[in-house]
Each structure stands twice: as structure tokens, then as C-alpha cells.
Amino acid sequence: MKLIFFLILVSSLSGCQRGNDYQLVWADEFNYNGLPDSTKWSFDTDGNSWQWGNNELQYYTADREENATVRDGVLHIIARKEDGFNQPYTSARLITKGKGDWLYGRMEVKAKLCGGKGAWPAIWMLPTDLEYGAWPASGELDIMEHVGYEPDSVYFTIHTENYNHTKGTQQGNAVFLPDAEEAFHCYAIEWTPESCTFLLDKEEVFQFEKAKQAGSGEWPFDKRFHLLLNVAVGGNWGGKHGVDESMFPCTLQVDYVRVYQKTK
Template sequence: MIRSMVLLMLAGIPFYIQAQYKKLIWADEFEYSGLPDSAKWSYDTGNHGWGNNELQYYTAKRKENALVSNGILSIKAIKEDYKEAKFTSARLVSKNKGDWKYGRIEVKAKMPQGRGLWPAIWMLPTDWEYGDWPKSGEIDIMEHVGYLPDSVFGTVHTAAYNHMTGTQKTKSVFRKNLASAFHVYAMEWDEDRIRIFIDKEQYFEFANEKQSSREWPFNKRFHLLLNIAVGGNWGGKMGVDEFVFPQTMEVDYVRVYQ
């Protein structure tokens, strides 16, 4: 056993990942062409600001905004007039097609770039059993805002800890090549804690205080979301550079282990 642990560490593979999260239970490798697999993904649609004063219209089943080709899912934000909005994009959701309580979620992705863009890889509760946001929780595996081109953020929101009251639990990490190289954005979640990683580096941890759902609503099913927002309270804090469009978030794979 000790020899196996040493060999794994020498190989650069964190042992606890191998030990705890061996079983692949859900994945999209994007080894097909066309629209995202409808057995795994649905769409959130519309242009009502999404609670953040965002500017985009999220479309459904529109290849201009979400397309799989050459093994890559491309989510594209476009500057165009569309149903009273000035921008379009896509927000893919796995709700009722991929819903999990605990596990390791991995997404290998490359970021768009430009002021005003706000891509995210994140999770929301499927059943909202503790009430509306933020009571039932939110897990942000990766958020990136274009005016901070070298930073990504991992965050959790709950009734006790959320950005509306300035109490959210968050941390950032820096990389110079977010828009030019793929990175693996991952989250490990069990009954005691949530850990967030970029590649093999853990940079955020949130522990279960074992008090109430106000602090820890993360004992229910959650699903995954992939999207690019335009503008918004955070993404548009420094304005939107309309000359950078179109911009694409590329996703190589999504894998879920338990």
C-alpha cells in the first residue's frame, strides 16, 4: 500500500483523488459533432438579467452559440441584435440529466478573453429544498471576469455566506495563460467539505460547520452549468469592450466521479 502511494505521488497524481473518486458516473467527452448532446444538456434561455443585470440573451439549440466540433464544445458570446438584446450566448445545464450529491466534478476548459465577459463553471441545487437563492446554495467551481485576465475564482454561496451581504466564501488563483491553454477546473465535495482545484492545485476549501442549512445546504442534489455571461454586476464592473466579440469558452470534457 505504501509503495503504491509513493508511486502515485511520483507520477504527479494526488493519491486521495485515486482513492476516493475512482468511479466515473457521468461524462461528456464531446466526441461527436453538432448541438450538445440533448440526453445530457438542456438550456436556460432569455435576457432578463439573471439577477445580475447581465446583457446577453441565452439561446437554445442555436449552433452559433453552442456547438460541438473536433472534440470540443464551444460556447460563444456574440455581439448581435437578438430579441431586444445586444449580445447572445448559451447557458448549458445538466439539470434532471446529470444531478449528483457528492463527488468529483472535472471540466477541462479554455477561457474567452475581453473586458465584460463572465464565463463560469458552476453548480445549482436541483430541487431547491431549502428555498430560493441563496438558501439552497451555489457552488462556483470556476468564475472568470475579463477585466481580471489572469484570475479565476472558486466560491460558495449559502444563506449565511453570500455576495449580497459580502460574506461569501471565495478565493482566487492566478494563471497567465487562461485564454491560451486548457486547464482542469475541479471540485471535490463530500459531507464534510468542498475543495476547489485548478489542475492539481487545491486553492479553496469550505468546511461543513455542522450547524444548519444556512451554513451548509450542500447535502442535496446539485447539477452543473456552463455559460458565458456578458456584463452584469461583476462581469461588467469595468464596462464591456464591444470590439472583442465574438469570444468562446472551449470545453474539452466534463467528467463526474464518485
């Protein structure tokens, strides 16, 4: 099945609504200053040499406040145009791998997105252990993706061996959100053994259900995953219409990240 476009107007709300059977198990409220908390986040730079498989144009740095810093209670992930690196732009890609890995739960991120042609901010999850093999066999959960040449839309998508963009079979929804770059919104997923439900503020916007007798090709979401936050520049999707260099610095702002799991 191809990507389904589901267009709605969602008002900016303070957060996401959750059931009473969830308890908080991990969070970063960003109530400090400086680099992201190293007990919760790592800087991922492993794919710089091969452009992350998407022909992206950024160089992800590590432990550099010019690209990732916390101030005034907000995490800032900043893409910049800079010389002196292997790519024309710098940015940061933060991951919880080895410091926050979960099997099922509710993951919430309250964020304000950066924009401009060429910007590609994302809030997403990848498998920690790759038990079903390399991408896309072990899955991917895109809690939010945004491309700057579509400033009024955000995307919610899953990828598996059978359902992925290289085959044109990825499954997800696009949501009309005209103030995505001006206001904070809560992006969330409720992930259970039976389904992955994506939410924008208090609205359910996409659900991917496990089919009966589904194998890992359709449902690899029974292993540990971790969170990622990043701002890519260009690439096969983000750079489809080029890069507007007047947008830099381009900043993804994150108010909080919270992970809940069911108590029963």
C-alpha cells in the same frame, strides 16, 4: 467572512489528480459534432426576461449552433454581438438539470476561457430541488468564474444563506492564472458530506468545511446539485468596467466534463 484572495502560479497540466476510490459515473467527452448532446444537456433560457438577476446583457438562446456547438472534440460556448434579440448580445447557458444531478462527488471540467472586458464565463453548480428555498438559501458552488477585465485570475467561491455576495460574506479564493485564456486547465471540486474542496489542475486552492452543528444557512450542500456552463456578458460583476465589443465572438472552450463518485 469575506472573500479571501489566494494568489499562486499554477502550471498548465493535462488534468486533475484524483484518488483511487472514485469511479466515473457521468461524462461528456465531446467526441461528436453539432449541438451539445441533448441526453446530457439542456439550454437554460428561463431568466432572459429579468436579466438573470445580475443585470446581464446577453440573451441565452436554445438549440442554436451559433452559440453552442461541438467540433474537433471540443464544446464551444460562444457569446456574440447580434441584432434581433431582446439584448445586444447572444450566448448559451447549458445545464445538466434532470439529466445529471448528484449528491456529492468529484466534478471536473477541462476548459480554456474567453476574455475581454465584459466577458464572464463560468463553470458552476446549483441545487436541483431548492429544498431550502430560493437563492441563496439552497446554495451555489462556483467551480470557476472569470471576468475578462482581470485576465490573469480565476475565482472559486461558495454561496449560502449566511455566506453570499449580497451580504459581502461569500467565501472563496482567487487564483493567479496568467494563461487562463490561452491554455486548457482542469477545474474541479471534491464535494463530500464534510467539505467542498476546489482544485485547479493538481493544486488544492480552496476548501470550505462544514462546521459542527451547521444548519442549512451555512451548509445547504446535502441535496442534489447539477452542473452549468455559460458565458455571460456584462452584469454587476462581469460588466463592472464596461464591455469591449472588439472581443466578440468570445468563446469558452470545454475539452471534457467528468463526474466521479466514491466507491466506498
